[in-house]
Amino acid sequence: MLLEKIKTSGLSHLSYLIGSGGKAAIIDPRRDCECYVEMARAEGLEITHIFETHRNEDLVSGAPILRDLTGARVLHGPNSVGTVEYAETALQGDEFEIGQLKIRVLETPGHTDDHLAFVLHDTAYPDGPVGVFTGDALFVGDVGRTDFYPERKREVAGLLYDSLHKILDLGDQVILYPAHGAGSVCGSGMAEREFSTLGHERANNPRLQFESRDAFIDFKVEENHYQPPYFRLMERLNLEGGEAAPRVMRPKRLSLSELEKLDVDHLVDVREPLAFASGHLRGSMNLPVGMISAFAGWFIREGDNVALVASDEDQLEAAMTHLVRIALDNIEGGYVGVVPAAAQGKAMRTIPMIGTDEVERRLESDERDWTLLDVRDADERAQNAIEGSEHIYVGELNEQYHDLDLSQHYTLMCASGMRATVAAGWLASRGFEKLDVYLGSMGAWKAAHD
DSSP: OEEEEEEETTTTEEEEEEEETTEEEEESOBSSOHHHHHHHHHTTOEEEEEEOSSOOSSSOBOHHHHHHHHOOEEEEOSSOSSOOTTOEEOOTTOEEEETTEEEEEEEOOSSSTTOEEEEEEETTSOSSOSEEEEETTBOSSOBOOOOSOGGGHHHHHHHHHHHHHHHHTTOTTOEEEESBOTTOTTOSSOOSOOOOBHHHHHHHOGGGOOSSHHHHHHHHHHOOOOOOTHHHHHHHHHHHOOOOOOSOOSOOBOOHHHHHHOOOSEEEEOSOHHHHHHOEETTEEEOOGGGHHHHHHHHOOTTOOEEEEESSHHHHHHHHHHHHTTTOOOEEEEEEOHHHHHHTTOOEEOOOEEOHHHHHHHHHHTOTTEEEEEOSOHHHHHHOOOTTOEEOOGGGHHHHGGGSOTTSEEEEEOSSSHHHHHHHHHHHHTTOOSEEEETTHHHHHHHHHO
16 A cells, blocks of 8 residues: 655645555646656556545646556536546546545535545545545645635635534544645645644644634634736636646757857756845846746746746756646746856856845935835735835736836845845846845845844
8 A cells, every 4th residue: 555745846736646456646736747657667657546635726737648658537516617638537436446544535625616535444444534635725733815706705614614623623633734835825724734633633723713704714714815817827727637747857958159059038047036126137037946837827828938047957957847737838948057157258147145234324315216125925024024015926027017107216125135136126127227136035135123
């Protein structure tokens, strides 16, 4: 008997392989899905079932691709916005045998209308289930977001409340297997820990401590979440069925002259923020590898073509992998060698970093042609904000940069300076010249004013 968790970095996506008696099932596979076949075959298992907890918003499902590789059945929930063309519909109470294991379906709408949980039973120990795959309904330390049906806010929040209690009724001994961990855009308060039981969550998960259904609904209705534009692309592909990922996940290597001849929609520098700020090719934006999954889908649209700039080949591979998982496949190539390019006389741009003393000086002098622009999310800003600063969420600069003044001097800030550098890089790529970043940002401000 086998149960393996497969974590997809960046997206903090969790998928699972379970196997027994020569058979295996996959829960919520990602797009680059050959790994599941390799893992199953290494254990002498045949993948016979693919279970989807819901239509994912944040990544391309690998279910139709894995079905074509293995011939396995794909099971998906009812009441989706459209027909899931590559799947059969699973309903409440349906059961599926995987050797000694049995999977039973729970309909758990709320996060999405088609959401299912899959309850894991070991038939050799029939006294209750041993685990439950909860998708994006219940996480470790959090519960799913309910903002995908804005015209039905209270209804879907109530549906999630009912679904959560349906899951909790399985028993405190049941092991929790969610579809995302900390860092995912599918929740805001997930624990760093990726293991728990329903009993532990019942006692400790803050979102399960409300005194009433109405109190839970009120809280969920007031939550603030952002929906990047690429969510709409994921919704469509996860109904129609996405194409297989490219076989080679390293972009074509470009020389400097080849890079200069390219006509691309985005030149994306995937190096760390301080490296980017110290010197980068003009016209490039900054999406550090570890932030691509969270922010690329705000700035890069379906069909846009991209060239990458990185520190080394491994960084290029990691960047392409992250982009492919959200279907941003039009990657023309990658360039390594910013420092050698500078040595050849290639014009570079820098973005200065400033500290707390300079920010305070500018605030006190009330400089009219200068704006301190906070790019954190609304919840962060509600907790603490610097008086005199203005606010635009970093992702929403994708469109709202049009409302900014090209002649104005902007200092970008966030919690530490990471997102601020992404924001500054985007503005620089759109033609803004007077930019700097508050290094340390709110962390530094609080340290100086405690």
